[in-house]
Amino acid sequence: MNLQVRILALVVSLLFVAYVVWLVRNRKLRETDSIVWILAGMAIFVLSVWVKPLILVTDLIGAKFPVSTLFFSGLIFLVFISLWMTTRISALSEEVKELAQRVTLMSEEQEKE
């Protein structure tokens, strides 16, 4: 990998982690929910400084360029994280429904007042 790409990855990963920390600071993102993103940003950071593991994996899976390995693993990561997010949405929807039904059952007593 040439120097430009590495510098770009370095800068982007630092900005990304900074942005995530900023979101947590402003309570737009919970600490627990931020961990996976901070880890992802740090992984990019580490790989842009220390390329060896990336090249090793590239040879192992038979890819031509380290960048392809990066793209491939990035894609897998995103697919799984969006699936996981969808399960979170399902769980939240279920909780909202449950709460709304409780409120619905309580509405009868309220109307009587």
Added chain:
Amino acid sequence: MQEVTKGSVAVVMPARNEKDSIGPVIEAVRRLHPDFDVVVIDDGSTDATPKVARKAGARVLRAPINLGYGGAVQAGLKYAHKHKYDLVILMDADGQHDPEYIGKLVEASGDHDLVIGSRFKGVASYRVPFVRRLGMRIFSGIASAITGQNISDTSSGFQAIRSNVVALFALGAYPVDFPDADTLIWVARHGFRVGEVGVKMHPRTAGKSMISGLGASLKYVFKMPLSILVTLLRIPYSEKREGP
């Protein structure tokens, strides 16, 4: 509040913006069955539906947000479970379900735990769009094969549900959108007896259906096979020794 006595029946009616049709439906139910409680689940109406319903003599529960058809029905079933009703009659507020047939459903609930008011059994009356009808045929066939009972109308929202099945729906899961063959299979897998009686259904007189459009039909066709499959993969509560 009046104490609920043994042998009590609740008529659960989910409704959204049905001010023009709900009044006569409730009045007809109360005229035919004065001892039944009518419980309307108002699912986010923006018109006078709750007022009209209350005036006609129903108990009205109002959802704070849109629950959707299944969510509203489940809220009604939770109410019935909480107040220990022996039987729930589930019917639409739009006038499509004829209150004259409630008696038939109640009678059939004597030896069934869930009775479906089928629009395809005997009393022919009502035309369904082709795609939907085809879907209904297929899913009825699957439901009949799996439950071992002759079911012709899986998507009917005109049902009699006994307290044991009410508990299953109230304490466990109930589909949030449109309960269909999947739900009946789930009920049958718990050893409950599913039955069917023919009912007459009218075309709606006013208002808008809660299920409409091509999107809904497509969703139905794709969602139902998946839903049936996962229902078969799930373990009924009794075997897990938990839940209802």
